[in-house]
Amino acid sequence: MRPQDAGTLRGRCPTSLVDLPPGVAPERPADGLLSVELRWMDGRITSVLPVADAQGMVLPRLVEPHAHLDKAFSWTDYPNRSGTYAGAMEANMREHRTRTADRVQERSERALALAWRHGLRAIRTHIDSLGPGAACSWEVLTERRQQWKKRIELQLVALVPIAHWSTPEGEQLASQVAAAEGVIGGVIEPPCRGRAPRQALRHLLALAERLGCPVDLHIDEASEHPAAGVRQLLRVLSTMEVSVPITCSHASSLSLLNPGSLRRLGERMAEHHLQVVALPLTNGWLLGRRGQATPVQRPLAPIRQLRDRGVCVAVGGDNVQDPWFPGGNLDPLALMAMSVPLAQLAPWDEEGMAPFSTDAARLLGLAWDGVLRPGAPADLIHLPAGGWPELLSTPPQRKVLAGGVWVQD
């Protein structure tokens, strides 16, 4: 047996991310961090037991529920210094027209290498899937998915305007998506009034249902027309049965609803099992702009209100150094460090880590929920010097264990 096939680690872990044996029920620590000893062998955890005292912090390897690897690191060549949504779209279109397989290869490989070192175990990436750069992006990313599958699970989402799914080319793309075990995506932009968006959504959902593909929409990424897209989606869902999981990415304008409307909308979203990916960094950068003024309104998915109504909400990083957002580096801990203050989250609360871990895993339909227990993958992030302040500092030092083997820097 190689020495790395078995190991032991002590550290403090958020209580919601450890499953202790029956009958072992230590008192919940005030900071939500339980001292545990983890043992593993042959890539699997063999025991998780509380200990009197431990240093540092331990987390499971984490999940990125929303990325765009096809355009990562393109800001330098295609910047959007105005910081507006329209400016980002224009730069993205220019980038897309010049896209080559070599560029997508270089970008995605760089992104995956960073994600691996930073402790991600799964990434859902949207791919621009209409236009001259679509074919090469799919070709490269389906190949990357195969190449990386033992290290990082990659989910591919076809991103097109929703009406595209009603065309013969859309049908063809859907078969390609299904063959790659991918996700049917789409952009629905406000004000999305009238029958046309509902017809497009109905067609998209029927196609996804027929092929058994999950759905993940860019919806209500806006500073106006609050929840216009989600309302249309709910209207369609009230007339048809859909069993595949449906994710609403962004859902930013929902935060502009009054509390009563938001509560009722959240209830209907939960009834229809809609899931939400909140994207604080890209939204914080692009939305709520009023000329040169400092923004006083920051549209962002109302994470806590939706969770209170029973909606599964995960937090994602979205764009990485592309026209939509100049920062980001596929680091789940840096994402936490920035999202906690932006969304006023409390990761030390009982369910506070869920949007960054277990709910992200559930939303992606991953085999492992991300809770450390015997039989779970020996997949850890270890912060040798760490409590919450160190975790929320950028970027904290860490070591990553994947399948029971320490990842080399």
Ligand SMILES: [Zn+2]
């Ligand atoms: Zn996105």
